[in-house]
Amino acid sequence: MTSNPSTPPIVRKLEESSDPAEHGVSLQAVQKREVVLRVEAESLENMRKRATVRVDQPKGSTFEIICDEGPYLGGDDSAPPPLAYYSASIAFCLLTQLSRYATVKKLNITSMKLAQETRFAMEGSVLQGTLEGRGIEVVTHLDIESDEPEEVLRQMIEVGKNSCFVHQSIMKPVPSTIETKINGQKLSAS
Structure with a gap:
């Protein structure tokens, strides 16, 4: 399948962000931690939606994710x-x-x-x-x-x-x- 250069990617990294003090923390034998993600999402044309997902805790990167629906729901099947x-x-x-x-x-x-x-x-x-x-x-x-x-x-x-x-x-x-x-x-x- 070839991609159309004018079509934005389905998933793309918007911001690289991590705290070196947290690297490998989840690989410790004993843990007590909470993971926090923040999402902002909006409806686009037809059934496409766009979400910006940020990992707040532990500090992580921000990604943009596109989803769509199949034609059975009025979508274009352009993304999962x-x-x-x-x-x-x-x-x-x-x-x-x-x-x-x-x-x-x-x-x-x-x-x-x-x-x-x-x-x-x-x-x-x-x-x-x-x-x-x-x-x-x-x-x-x-x-x-x-x-x-x-x-x-x-x-x-x-x-x-x-x-x-x-x-x-x-x-x-x-x-x-x-x-x-x-x-x-x-x-x-x-």
Whole structure:
């Protein structure tokens, strides 16, 4: 697939920013930390959206990410849809935690890959205001090549699953609040 030079990239780094004092902090054996991300997003033409994502804690870089929807939702299919980013974040986060564990424990891992199926459902009516989406399930298949004992790898998988922020947000849902302004005025809670 060739890219059109006039089409902006789907993901691009806007600002490089990290604190050398924080390098390798997440590779410590014992941790107590909080990760904070800030996102500003806007709707563009058709179903395209643009988000600016900044990692505030630990101090990290800022990226611009574009998403779109397929023609079935009136989009142009010019970038991954939001659910593709969500699904990828589940896989990326788990692989990060598994890799981090293997590094801290100095495990001999030759290869680590996964295949994942993420399923969602939608029911109801837009016109009647009853439309409701929900997640159905996430099934992850890990493929690990290693000469480490099975029990060591089992422990790595357990710690990886338990320390993966995204998996834990699915298994133990976090509070979510939407505060709205219309024409600059805060919308009162209903």
